[in-house]
Amino acid sequence: MSERTTHQKVALVTGANKGIGRAAAEQLAALGMTVLIGARDPRRGEEAAAALCASGGDAHAVTLDVTDPTTIRAAATQVEERFGHLDVLINNAGITGSGQVAPEDALDQIPSSVDLDMVRAVFETNVFGVIAVTNAALPLLRRSPAPRIVNVSSHAASLTITSDPDGPLADLPTSAAYTPSKAALNALTVQYANELRKDGILVNAVAPGYVDTDSNNHSGHLTPAQGAAVVVRLATLGADGATGGFFSADGSVPW
Numbered sequence: 001m002s003e004r005t006t007h008q009k010v011a012l013v014t015g016a017n018k019g020i021g022r023a024a025a026e027q028l029a030a031l032g033m034t035v036l037i038g039a040r041d042p043r044r045g046e047e048a049a050a051a052l053c054a055s056g057g058d059a060h061a062v063t064l065d066v067t068d069p070t071t072i073r074a075a076a077t078q079v080e081e082r083f084g085h086l087d088v089l090i091n092n093a094g095i096t097g098s099g100q101v102a103p104e105d106a107l108d109q110i111p112s113s114v115d116l117d118m119v120r121a122v123f124e125t126n127v128f129g130v131i132a133v134t135n136a137a138l139p140l141l142r143r144s145p146a147p148r149i150v151n152v153s154s155h156a157a158s159l160t161i162t163s164d165p166d167g168p169l170a171d172l173p174t175s176a177a178y179t180p181s182k183a184a185l186n187a188l189t190v191q192y193a194n195e196l197r198k199d200g201i202l203v204n205a206v207a208p209g210y211v212d213t214d215s216n217n218h219s220g221h222l223t224p225a226q227g228a229a230v231v232v233r234l235a236t237l238g239a240d241g242a243t244g245g246f247f248s249a250d251g252s253v254p255w
Contacts, residue, residue: 007145010083011235012075014038014066014133015093017048020152020208023228024090028235029057036079038064038093040071066093066129076136086140088235091130092152097122097177111176119177126181127188134192141201149196150234151189153205153246157182160254186246186255193244202243204234207253 011028015021017039025035029052037052037059039045045061052059060082064075079086097118098106108114130151141147156179161167186205193203208227230249234241246253 008083009033009087009144010036010079010085011088011090012036012038012062012079012086012137013090013092014064014129015040016090017041017044020224020227020231021090021092022048023224024092024231024235025059026052026055026057027225027228027232028088029059031232031236033088034058034060034083036060036062038062038075040065064093064133066091066133067124069132072132072136076140079137079140084140085143086137087144087146088148088150089134089137089141090150090152090231090235091133092231093129094126094152094181095122095178106175106178107173109173109175109177109179111174114176119180122177122181123184126178127184130185130188138201142199146239147199147201148235148237149192149201149203150231151185151203151205152231153185153189153207154179154182155207155209155248155253157186157205157207158246158254159183189246190244197243200239202234202237202241204237204242204244205246206231206234207246207248209248 011033013021013025013035016025016037025037029035035057037045037049039061042063045063049059049061062075062078063071065071098108134149155161156169162169162179189203189205196203208230230247234247246255
């Protein structure tokens with residue numbers, strides 16, 4: 001039989017024990033993929049994987065802290081030894097830096113008074129962690145006939161939107177940590193897409209919308225499943241799909 005008929009698609013989702021990451025994992029499993037639940041807490045990862053398996057999916061927990069090189073290397077080795085390849089990487093793990101508060105309450109991110117240690121911590125997860133995980137996963141992704149990388153960003157990453165004094169985000173406090181980290185993630189997405197385009201690896205950024213999650217103290221109006229839908233759509237693009245783009249459920253988001 002050809003590889004095309006025997007190849008089992010494998011997806012790794014970081015921060016997948018809850019929220020958008022878990023919903024994306026559930027939707028990918030429903031499409032028949034083997035899903036690897038990346039989670040910092042092994043117990044929570046195992047619980048999420050067990051729940052997905054109980055609903056008929058094929059899921060496995062992978063201990064993965066995107067700020068810890070040891071767990072990143074171990075996760076890549078685990079995927080290598082068990083599956084030999086990776087088809088989808090969803091860089092979903094991220095932090096706001098302000099804890100579980102709605103964006104309108106994140107006054108600790110105002111640029112003129114922000115704690116630099118907070119900024120460093122946010123970039124460590126939201127930017128540097130994505131580089132570390134992506135680079136560890138690339139050798140495995142190169143063995144896929146249709147590799148896809150999706151970076152979970154935010155509408156707040158759009159300089160066009162956030163610089164508009166009359167725009168939809170104009171009422172939010174200014175942010176020197178979370179918002180710039182997601183803008184940097186978008187820039188990083190474009191650079192990976194430019195490098196990997198020749199190899200057929202499609203890399204895109206996604207703004208899932210204002211989703212009800214722990215990170216905003218459940219103030220979002222979209223369900224995790226609704227937010228994850230566009231993530232999964234970008235993770236399953238055909239060969240003629242976009243790369244180096246920034247998308248929401250409504251289409252392209254301006255840079």
